[in-house]
Amino acid sequence: MALTAPHATCWLDGTFQPLANARISPLDRGFLFGDAVYEVLPCYAGRPFLxxxxxxxxxxxxxxxxxxAPLDRAQWAQVLRGLVAHNQAQDATLYLQVSRGAEWGRNHAPPATPKATVFAYATPLPPLDPKTLNEGVAVATFPDExxxxxxxxxxxxxxxVLAKDRAQSAGAFEAVLVxxxxxxxxxxxxxxxxxxxxxxxxxxSPQILPGTTRDFLFALAKTAGIAVERRDIRATELHEADEVLLGFATRGALPVTQVDGRAVGSDLAAGRPGPVWQRLHGAFQARIKHWADVPFDAPVDAPL
Ligand SMILES: Cc1ncc(COP(=O)(O)O)c(C=O)c1O
Known part of the structure; x- marks a missing residue:
């Protein structure tokens, strides 16, 4: 398949190379078993965020x-810096993947001394859609399988993948797993x-991914004087909540205005993005706006 990528240079096993020509073995355990882990982080103004x-x-x-770990943080930073430079990336999504590598045969048991396959690439991150920000998004609930x-x-x-597909077939932006x-x-x-x-x-808990955006939003909330709480949530609370938010690295916080076809919130505000989301979104955007001034190697996990 010919790939024409807007950000055409990737990094695979130690070299920057055209994404269209990048090759891994079909015996890679990432391909055969899903034996791989990954990260997705946003890049604003040419600088990786968080x-x-x-x-x-x-x-x-x-x-x-x-x-x-095949690389230490300084080496990852070098890879990301290279991806940004080669692709002249500004606002972008950076993807990193480490698989347990390729071996002869097909063995569930991992090899004693695997040689990891390490891959990274970038895609342009489009600006947030004003309609999404004005109207919010719909979500649909599904059993967590x-x-x-x-x-x-x-x-x-x-x-x-199947949950997202079911949600989108139902006209929703996201599947909320219960x-x-x-x-x-x-x-x-x-x-x-x-x-x-x-x-x-x-x-x-083992049932969810520890969200980087969630942690950042919680830090922003504390700074803004908004109380925060971590506790188990009943799915029915989505219908009683004043607001529902989605957090994820590439978009920050998005307001959810419909859950299973019912408007979120009550009274006149029902079905509209709410005030807490607005404050958090504003604070998030303000951070991004100043990102160009932050040196690449600054301790970016202390952003406030
Ligand atoms: C299952 C799942 N939960 C939560 C998140 C949000 O995590 P983050 O804020 O680090 O993007 C992601 C992001 O990809 C995810 O895949």
């Missing part, structure tokens, strides 16, 4: 699957709600 939290999560995912270690950012995403009546997360987003002025999200 680099250290994303690196910390990647290191954790690697630890949890027993794969040695994923495995028991959703805290590992694994490329084995078939259940997430298990035994409890809210988990979206297929590729953290789900948060606002109740009596508090920003609430489920606590970390």
């Amino acid at each position: 680099f250290h939290p994303h690196m910390a999560r990647l290191e954790r995912s690697l630890r949890e699957i027993g794969l040695a 994923r495995w028991g270690r959703c805290d590992i950012k694994s490329t084995a995403l078939l259940a997430n 298990a035994d009546g409890w809210l988990r997360e979206g297929s590729s987003t953290t789900v948060m709600l606002v109740h009596q002025g508090r920003l609430v999200a489920p606590p970390d």
Whole structure:
């Protein structure tokens, strides 16, 4: 397949090369078993945003699957800097993947000394759609059919893919996953709600991915004097909440204005993006706007 990518240079196993020509073995365990972990981080004004939290999560995912980190943070920073430079990227999505590599044969048991396949590429990040910000997005709930270690950012995403497909077929932007009546997360987003002025999200557990955007939004909320809470959330609370938010690295916070066809919120404000989202979104955008002034290697995990 001929690929013409807007950001045409990728990084694969130690070299920058045209994405269209990049090749990995079909025996790669990432391809055969989904034996791989990944990260997605945004880049604003040519600078990766929340680099250290994303690196910390990647290191954790690697630890949890027993794969040695192929690069340290300084080396990852070099890779990202190279991707940005080669592609003249400004606002972009940066993708990193580490698989347990290729071996002869097909063995579930990992090799004793795997040689990781390491891949990174960039795609342009389009500006936020004003219609989405004005009107919010719709979500639909579905049973969580994923495995028991959703805290590992694994490329084995078939259940997430199918859930997103079902949501989009139902006219919704995102699938919100529910298990035994409890809210988990979206297929590729953290789900948060606002109740009596508090920003609430489920606590970390093996059932959800620890969201970098969620953590950043919680930090922004605290700075803005908005109370925050981590607790288990019943799916029915989505219908009682004043606001529902989605958080994910490439878009920050999006307002959810419909859950399963019902307007979020009450009275005149129902079905409209709410005031807590507006404040958090404003604070988030203000951070991004100043990003061009932040040196690449600044301690970006202390952003406030
Ligand atoms: C299942 C899942 N939950 C939550 C998130 C949000 O995480 P982050 O804010 O780090 O993008 C993602 C992002 O891809 C995800 O795939």
